[in-house]
Amino acid sequence: MNSQNKSARDRLVLALDVNTLDEAKDLVYELKDYVGVFKVGLQLFTSVGPDIIKMIQGEGREIFFDGKFHDIPNTVAKASANLIKHGVTFFNIHTSGGSKMISTTVKLSKETAKSLGLPKPTILGVTILTSFGQRTLTEELLITKNIDEYVGKLAKLGKDSGLDGIIASATDVPKIRKECGDDFIILCPAIRPTWSVVNDQIRVVTPADSIKMGVDYLVVGRPITAASDRVSAAKLVLDEIEEALAEK
């Protein structure tokens, strides 16, 4: 999935961080004209199950399944194949599961999609969770390497093992582009338009700046979902992405 020709809407990933199918439906029905991809994470999936997938597919929208799989190669590969059987071909796994876990998953995912006549899957890697800093990495996991170098190393491991892209903060884009090239997809959370509140995010970037820095997909949650007028908020984000794309 090369993102270069994608529209602003196709690049906007809305985080469905809610607990119930009804809340998710409200968001999808209201925002589907402005959002290309809806992100389903563990919170929603463990509450609602595969019904959430059917609902979003029924509205003609793409799903990014944020399940961050991390287990032995056989388990991650088979869980990924099961996602694909549900028609979900855009999802993520942990790069720290290692090259065998990644390559086994990529191979079985491609085979499964092909056998079902589905598009080639787009599998992204998670490097270090943003809840980790240098201190916890070193003290708890005994990883003494500089955290930025470690993120770069894991991104490269993902690329070399067959992943299509990575989840990263916009500030990591130059390093990832250098390690992994221009075709490697970068999906970036912690997006905050200048008019929104930062909430609990730390290194935030505006939609325009993230596009200028080379991000392919922008994950936005609360700036849209918690806005008093969600449609207007989504339109503002889209306009900002469109303008930045036009200037590129």
Ligand code: C5P
């Ligand atoms: O509401 P907000 O825009 O902060 O939501 C961001 C979404 O991106 C959430 O679903 C969150 O779990 C996810 N995310 C993140 N930071 C990361 C990885 C994922 O905020 N490093």
